[in-house]
Amino acid sequence: MSVARLRLPLLPRRRRAFFLVLLALLTTVPALGLVFTAGGKAEAHGTPMKPGSRTFLCWQDGLTDTGEIKPVNPACAAAAQVSGTTPFYNWFSVLRSDGAGRTRGFVPDGELCSGGNTNFTGFNLPRDDWPLTHLTAGSTVDFSYNAWAAHPGWFYVYITKDGFDPTQPLTWDDMEEQPFLTVDHPPLNGTPGTVEADYSWTGALPEGKDGRHIIYMVWQRSDSQETFYSCSDVVFDGGNGEVTGIKDPGAPTEPPPGECSATRRTTGSWSGGYQAEVTVTNTGDIPMLGWMVDWSLPDGQKIDSLWNGTVTTEGQDVMVHNAEWNGSLDPGESTTFGYVVTGSGDDPATSLPCRVG
Template sequence: MIGAAAVLAAGFAVALPTEPADAHGGFTFPATRTYACYKDGIDGGSGGGLNPQNPMCQQALDQNSYPFWNWFGNLISDAGDRHREIIPDGKLCGPSSDFDAFNAPGDWPASDVQSGSTVTFEHNAWARHPGTFSQYITKDGWDPSQPLGWDDLEPAPFDEVTNPPLRDGGVEGAEYYWDATLPNKSGRHVIYSIWERSDSPEAFYNCSDVVFDGTGNGGGEDDTQAPTAPGAPTAGSVSGDAVELSWSAASDDVGVSRYEVYDASTGEVVATTSGGTSATVGDLAAETDYSFYVIALDAAGNSSDSSPEVAVTTGSADNTSGQCTVDYSIANEWSGGYTADVELSNDGDAALSGWSLHWHLDDGGTVTNGWSAQIEQQEGHVTASNTDWNGDVPAGGSVSFGFNAETGGSAEEPAEFELNGAPCSTS
């Protein structure tokens, strides 16, 4: 998973955001302008740097990198249902100064969709809030060469949902999801979304560029050909509450945009990936039989046949990673940074097959590089996962890793750790 900060491989430093974020969420499908540009920048760069290939995204990056790392924070904190009153025409896609670059008209990355089709909206839930999502569409004949105004939108939302269901395993972590029927449109349009919280006056605003019955960023023939079926998934690490799955890629005449992993017994999506061919399915019951299959989707919404199923039996309750101890120590500290050493001990009666340790950097630090673990950070939240050589930890055994971090103050030891979602004790 690529989060709001790039993954840190063992001993490898990457560029991470230094500005604070007001993160909360945004559509990953259909992708908001901010998320589409973030993905474009990450995919075109290397070592965690941003190198957008889309000219509009590059133009936005030249003005301000903050919205790329904070693509999920396009909000007004005191909106209070005053959207049209406080957001002027031309500022709908970026109502705050930090996001103003995304108001510019132009050939932004677009999601291909089919007129009148039913699609699954996927909205990242970086922070979870109760509230209502309202989706509007631009009118027929609107002028895409001008900044978006309120009169460019149809007067009523074509889709509205309150407190939609939430699931883990989205392309950027936990996500809200729901089915929506798209309006009958053709050509390029903008889906304008307002997420209004019911527990505060805060609201979030996003523009998702879409092309109906066509190909994003340049037009072309309608895409009606579905991807081929993915290969049969295989199970990697299996614990008492999670399983890692991988599969052979599907093929498509235009390109596969994402995969969805299904629980065969319920027909529910339990994980999604943004083109990657592996996923971790969590929140499983111990010592339980499961079957999973995968489908591939292209940007136009065409879905493949199901892959063959894989049968998996989860491990014992002792292998749900709830019995663990973390020894976290500051090995070295200097003005503006520190080195931390972490030892994770398996206190259970069964071996761990794969591990993922999560904590929060209460000192406001930013991880700059790490070793003996795959480390990723989203704001203060840090997750360290095993490499391909240290994923198996026997009962009574331990594994160690470390990292360097920058901070404006003194280093602090985290108060809590979770291993594969279960709490650990500290020493």
Template sequence: MTSTAVARSWTVLGLLAGLALPSPNQALAHGAPTIPVSRSVACVPETGRYLGTPACSAAAAASDPGALYEWDNVRVTDAEGKKRKRIPDGRLCSAGQSKFRGLDLARDDWPVTELIPGADFAFRYATTVQTPGRFELYVTNDDYDSQKPLKWSHLETEPFLTVTDPVPDASAYTFTGQLPMDKVGRHLILTVWRNSDMPDTYYSCSDVHFRADDIAAGRTTPAAGASDDVALASGVRDASDRQGQRGAGWQDEFHGITLVSTVVVGASLLAFLVLACLVRGKQQPR
């Protein structure tokens, strides 16, 4: 084996080693709102509270088989602030991912959370992997029609709430913010979570209804029963915890795969080095 051949072999082996080691940023799913309940959480197979409702059944039928198990993975990678170019009108709730297209269905029977205009509200965002980032919550404007595909132009231009790096508990982020004062009737809240240590941005749609006869003038907390998800919280949290355990298991599996890959590649490199030395030794003049 000539020195040129040895060098080429080292190059090829190096490339294979790079391919063999998975990136720690790959396929790490994160989360979605449970209060107000998002479409992806509401329709989680096996655990979703609204599983079997017409909207969830239609969403499952329109999405790829099994896609809705990934309730925490509705995201765009490397959006770099260009979400309106990356995600076309009519596909905001799926983050433009075809496999989640059922979440974009224009219907007036999606599970809805009752809200009080102007009240302070405790938002909850369940997670399977927690990372620093910024939450931006947008509400639809008066042009919104739940029976028409959601467009960017149907959202208010500025978020009504922005929260950076809230402190999570074991399975979710919880933060309080004031709901819009001037909304009445059926609307939609688009939650955008921009990760700061990974190039991912997550999108979630929560269908809500603002009570016309109950305006929170100066209220600091929602009235009892303001959200039909208060009772739902524990049930969905249990579901998200089970999903979180799956996520934690995936991380353990990832680290195991990484360790095995490292050992295999290291052994291969060592064997190749020994072989190269033997070949070079035989080529030396005696």
């Protein structure tokens, strides 16, 4: 397949590079039912940046020079009134740990944009003044999804039916039955844990769409049941990815989302194994909704069981996410998880890498 690419700005040039939308012209790509397969892993824990999700664009809209969240967009401000500002700092965490890729019949009507996650209830508000991405029906665009942590998985990209009314609660009956794009483990670009890092794919938007719509993305991890949900408000008016409804693009856009620390101690040992406990502390000055701890076990050791968290392993590399009940930590607050290892020896590590997310 030959591809000719045309690079066009998503926003004015002074916007940071991750707010650019790359549009491409493909010679033979059908508009619906596309399936993409790419080498490598989809490694992320985040939300769409192209077209931007409500949480991503509202975070950008509300961020100030001091790191405080003070939304200018009226819909973003209304979301803050409902859910507070903590979800803005955690814009990459609209997830369900028990999702297992489920959609209709699992996520309730009226709660699609939060995925049924009560931390993000304010982003379900039916309004016509959310930040808006301008697109052209049938055009081929490069989608971008922020990469915050390492997870393989699939993406399912849906869109609302013709006649969608953004001032009414979003229901599954408003959505087209099938995704117009299905994306299989797209490649990672950049370093996870940063705003600029993303993984991306190219695909055609549906033909014949006009006016206001929501592009709804579901990201299903292939190594756990964790599933992410998002709403991107768009309008098909001949646009090339421009975003309106957010504050001055010269505003600050990239503070750290928070800070955490993780300390490890061995609580018991025996011939052929040991038990350990890790204490995770919010060391930043803003609340957080989730955390991740990752480290490498000594050779010959493996995790036999783990509690108060969800674990992903690859060889000696271990990544632990918070459980559903212990991810929300105020500044200075701590929680713990424990695990049992089989294998000879102990682990000399006392401090482990920790990230918010």
